Amino acid sequence: MKKPIILCVDDDPQVLASVANDLRREFRRDYRILSVNSGLAALTTLDELRARAEPLALVLADQRMPEVEGVEVLAHARQLFPDAKRALLTAYADTTAAIKAINSAQLDYYFLKPWDPPEQLLYPALHDLLTSWQVTYRPQFEGLRLIGFQWSPRSHELKDFLSGYLVSYQWLDFEKDKEAHTLLTTTGFQPDDLPVLLYADGQAVAQPDKHDIARQLGLPVAAQQELYDVVVIGAGPAGLAAAVYGASEGLKTLLIERQSFGGQAGSSSRIENYLGFPTGVSGAELTYRAWTQATRLGAELIAPQEVIALRVQDGYKVLTLKDNAQVRAKAVVLTTGVSYRTLDAPGLDRLSGSGVYYGSARTEAHICKDQPVYIIGGGNSAGQSAMYLSTYASRVFIVIRGESLAASMSAYLIEQIAQTPNIEVLPTTEVREACGGQSLEAVVIQREGQAPEKHPARALFVFIGAKPSTGWICDLALCDAKGYLLTGRDLVADPRYAAHWKLPREPYLLETCVPGLFAAGDGRAGAMARVASAVGEGSMAIKFVHEYLSE
Known part of the structure; x- marks a missing residue:
């Protein structure tokens, strides 16, 4: 398999040699390092790499070059390799140009010269960029192969599922790829059996079920313990934040997601108003970081798995999963989020998943x-x-x-x-x-x-617009007329709901009418539909879980 490429561009021979040496010293094990001495040569190199279908991970270009400036090189790289990371090398006087390039070339980062020592001023940022690139990078012939029809809703569903769990796979369109015909013949299946998933060990499955795929790939789909301190339902930004803070504070934490991690935010191509990411971050990158952080801190994550019912028994919350398994918890945080509303117009339902x-x-x-x-x-x-x-x-x-x-x-x-x-x-x-x-x-x-x-x-x-994913819980927890979960003061301030709260204390800020059942994120009445607020509410919910468990 071809190693991904890092391309560095600078018209100053000394600077070019320096950056190329620094890159080879740190990254040559996993990447090929190419260097060119002009913006014009960089454009030619990019065209050649595209023609040879070479994987390009990063372009690092100097701004001040004759004929073709660095921003033009990065803009051309964006056209040919949209997923490659783009960084600018600038002198202190060029910071204004670099900031403008964030919009004009969708710049991912810029470095100020000099960057000595590289261990502090170059490598950490480059590792961050390359790790983010690896999240969406799909090697040409590695991992699973999925054969199907481009306009098949079932094929689209499987592609979204595999991408959502960061599983490398190769998509083969049966109508365009000759290799797809050859592979399908070797499996013994017919075109009517598509989509067909081929595993690395040679096993082939026609029209596979997502839960079976998850088990085959080793993804956890069942809870490992009988009782948890807190179960978080829904792995969008609010749910992932709750899992991170729950696990970091010593709570036995389980996170359950019925589709793929990240929720609607996870599919966002670029989030630019989230604190700490001045050049933006994709929803997939943010989700990957949070997922990794939660598991490292000890949270248990299972997916794809769906909670279909919840009841209270002797103060414990008993969750029934779609496969009829049951999980018990002392407290539950609902972060089920929202889903997009469907549009009622001729042809849309028939062509859903097919354009x-x-x-x-x-x-x-x-x-x-x-x-x-x-x-x-x-x-x-x-x-x-x-x-x-x-x-x-x-x-x-x-x-x-x-x-x-x-x-x-x-x-x-x-x-x-x-x-x-x-x-x-x-x-x-x-x-x-x-x-x-x-x-x-x-x-x-x-x-x-x-x-x-x-x-x-x-x-x-x-x-x-969106509708809350709360239909399954509204018979237990109070919801407003639109289906959003009511919490905190909303339960006691309105006489219509006050009778449902039976404890002498007031409900905690994010607590529903069921003590120990909390709601955070977009599915809660009054929530602000932004990633930052969802993360804040998910983190806050753990504070109230602690207070509830201490009663």
């Missing part, structure tokens, strides 16, 4: 290459998805009912969208129909006061 996707389907971004795509919604998730897809698609259209994005999207995203030439916002507009045979081919849109128009579309991504 119509709810949320940011990063696994399908490659099908949008040089094709027009549409996004419905004006929130941050829609904006982040638009910026990510703009790297692949010829045009990205954001369809919103309102006059502008200002009411629902953060200012930094609005500014980035305005500066991206292939993104267009369509205000006071609605999608009326999705058209196509086996896959999406066109959408019918209508602007207020105008006749409907049909336009070509390769994909449609829907972000039209």
Whole structure:
């Protein structure tokens, strides 16, 4: 298997030799180090690497170079290798240019010259960038192979599942890849049996179940103990934060997730307003860090596994899982989050998973290459998805009912969208129909006061608000009219709910009407739909768990 490449570019021979030597000393075991002495040569090298399908992990380019500056090199690298990390080498006087490059070239980091000693000023940041790149890097022939039809909803579901758990796999489109036909013949299956998953040991399974895949890959799907101090249900930012703090403070902690870690935030292509990440962080990277942190501190994580019922017995919380197994806990934190609402328009249900996707389907971004795509919604998730897809698609259209994005999207995203030439916002507009045979081919849109128009579309991504994932628990814990869990003062301040709280003390801030049952994150009434607030609530919930367990 080819080693991934680190490309360094500088027109100063001494600086180029120095950075190349530093890179080889630290990274030559796992990466190939290439160095070129001009921006023009770097552009040629990038084109050659693309033509040979070489894996590029990182480009490190000097800013001040004749003919072609570093930012231009990084912008070209972004076009050819969207997932590669990009860093700029600058002198102190160039910091303003570097900051501007964060937007123009989607810069991941910049280094100030000199960086002596590299052990302190170069290697830590580069290790961080390369670790983040490895999260989404898929070696060409390593791990699992998935054979299926591109426009099969079942194939899309399996791709999302494997990507969500950071499992390396190779996708083979049966209609385009000759190798897929050869491999399928060796398994004894027929095209009607697709999708087929081939494991590294040669085992092949047709239309595999996600739970069986998890067991085969060694993912934990069953609890290891009978009683826990706290069980966290849902592994979005709030749930992962609760697991980290619960385990770090000595609580016997179990985290259960029914789909994949990260929740909606986990599928975000770039989160730029989260503290501590000045150039942004992808949802996958943030999830990976939190997942690793929770397990290192001793939290037990099981997935994919679903809690279908919860009851209280002698003060203990008894959770029934989808496979009928039961888990007992002293306290429970509900961080089940929300799911995107479906859009009621002709064709959308039929083409769901075949060009119509709810949320940011990063696994399908490659099908949008040089094709027009549409996004419905004006929130941050829609904006982040638009910026990510703009790297692949010829045009990205954001369809919103309102006059502008200002009411629902953060200012930094609005500014980035305005500066991206292939993104267009369509205000006071609605999608009326999705058209196509086996896959999406066109959408019918209508602007207020105008006749409907049909336009070509390769994909449609829907972000039209959210509904709480609390239907299974609302018969036990009080929810508001929209299904969001009521907690804290909301339970006692309103006479309609006060009778449900029986203890002499007031409920804790994040406590539901069931003592010892807490709620945090987007599924809680009054929560702020931001990653930072979800992490804060998940962490806070553990404080109240401690107080409850001390009673």
